Amino acid sequence: MTKVLPVQKPPVFGYHFYSYPLAIILNYESSYPWFYSNYIQLAFNRDMNAPVPFCFYMYDYAIVPWLTTYRLSREVYALTDKPIVDFVKAALDKEYYVYLNLDEYFVPERFTYGKEHFSHDSLVYGYDSSTRSFHILGFNGKGMYVSSQITFQAFEASFRYLDQMGNECNQIVLYQYKEDGKYDFNQKLVCESLEDYLYSRNTSERFSMVESPWERAYGMEIYDVLLKYFNNLSEGEAAADVRHVHILWEHKHCMKLRTEYMFDREIIRKPHLVEQAVFLEGQALILKNNFLKYCVNCKPELLASIIQLTEDIRELEKVFLPDLIMDMKLTESIGPVI
Numbered sequence: 001m002t003k004v005l006p007v008q009k010p011p012v013f014g015y016h017f018y019s020y021p022l023a024i025i026l027n028y029e030s031s032y033p034w035f036y037s038n039y040i041q042l043a044f045n046r047d048m049n050a051p052v053p054f055c056f057y058m059y060d061y062a063i064v065p066w067l068t069t070y071r072l073s074r075e076v077y078a079l080t081d082k083p084i085v086d087f088v089k090a091a092l093d094k095e096y097y098v099y100l101n102l103d104e105y106f107v108p109e110r111f112t113y114g115k116e117h118f119s120h121d122s123l124v125y126g127y128d129s130s131t132r133s134f135h136i137l138g139f140n141g142k143g144m145y146v147s148s149q150i151t152f153q154a155f156e157a158s159f160r161y162l163d164q165m166g167n168e169c170n171q172i173v174l175y176q177y178k179e180d181g182k183y184d185f186n187q188k189l190v191c192e193s194l195e196d197y198l199y200s201r202n203t204s205e206r207f208s209m210v211e212s213p214w215e216r217a218y219g220m221e222i223y224d225v226l227l228k229y230f231n232n233l234s235e236g237e238a239a240a241d242v243r244h245v246h247i248l249w250e251h252k253h254c255m256k257l258r259t260e261y262m263f264d265r266e267i268i269r270k271p272h273l274v275e276q277a278v279f280l281e282g283q284a285l286i287l288k289n290n291f292l293k294y295c296v297n298c299k300p301e302l303l304a305s306i307i308q309l310t311e312d313i314r315e316l317e318k319v320f321l322p323d324l325i326m327d328m329k330l331t332e333s334i335g336p337v338i
Contacts, residue, residue, distance in 0.1 A: 004126030
């Protein structure tokens with residue numbers, strides 16, 4: 001028997017925890033208005049020592065109109081007395097994607113496969129009984145976001161060995177697609193989120209009734225932290241981490257897609273805003289590619305050009321964002337977008 005649920009590579013995929021819900025829901029165009037209403041704010045840990053130092057900010061990436069989400073811990077799962085392979089297969093049979101951590105020492109095509117034990121999250125989206133394997137989604141050993149297979153035996157080992165590693169990621173999350181999900185493009189929310197980003201407001205304060213605010217650098221302030229990181233790198237006080245420049249590119253890529261989406265629906269009406277968004281994305285991609293080159297040759301002049309380009313992108317955004325916000329405020333809501 002074979003059971004495979006639909007997935008796709010989403011527009012933003014730098015971290016699994018926000019890419020997996022998108023890999024599920026963006027198979028359906030009805031989810032696009034929700035996506036374009038979110039993924040605007042950025043947050044950067046000022047000391048850069050957190051496991052996830054820099055990423056998009058949302059209160060909860062798993063709260064999506066098109067997903068039914070159940071969260072378990074490994075301890076709660078153990079109460080089922082069901083072998084993990086049987087548990088995951090049963091979940092898939094019920095149309096549930098399974099998001100959990102595995103020891104990638106046992107996961108083929110991963111960077112640490114057969115070399116060292118490393119706990120990392122994966123999304124299981126299918127299985128094939130004839131080959132006794134699961135289909136999983138994640139980054140391979142070449143840093144590419146791809147689908148791959150893992151045998152039931154290796155999957156069992158990769159799940160069980162976490163108990164011997166002092167694993168801190170105990171989550172098992174079940175995602176099921178909901179056909180009746182609804183969400184209209186939220187022009188007001190987008191304006192507020194863009195202003196939060198432009199003025200470096202702590203967006204997490206909006207959720208302080210349920211959780212203490214998350215003290216990070218937000219919005220445009222992330223450039224200060226990023227430039228400090230580049231300076232530390234030049235002085236040998238930091239290690240090269242491509243995630244930072246990748247997330248910056250993802251943000252500009254997402255902003256470009258959102259700007260095109262709004263222009264097509266006359267939520268904004270100035271064509272030059274689309275041109276500016278496209279240019280910003282291109283500059284961020286150049287920055288990312290130059291950083292990858294720096295990781296290979298460590299030339300100081302290349303890092304200097306990266307620092308200058310980062311400052312240039314920041315200045316371009318200072319012009320682009322107020323104009324975008326103003327144009328949105330000058331247009332009337334176009335009503336539900338389907």
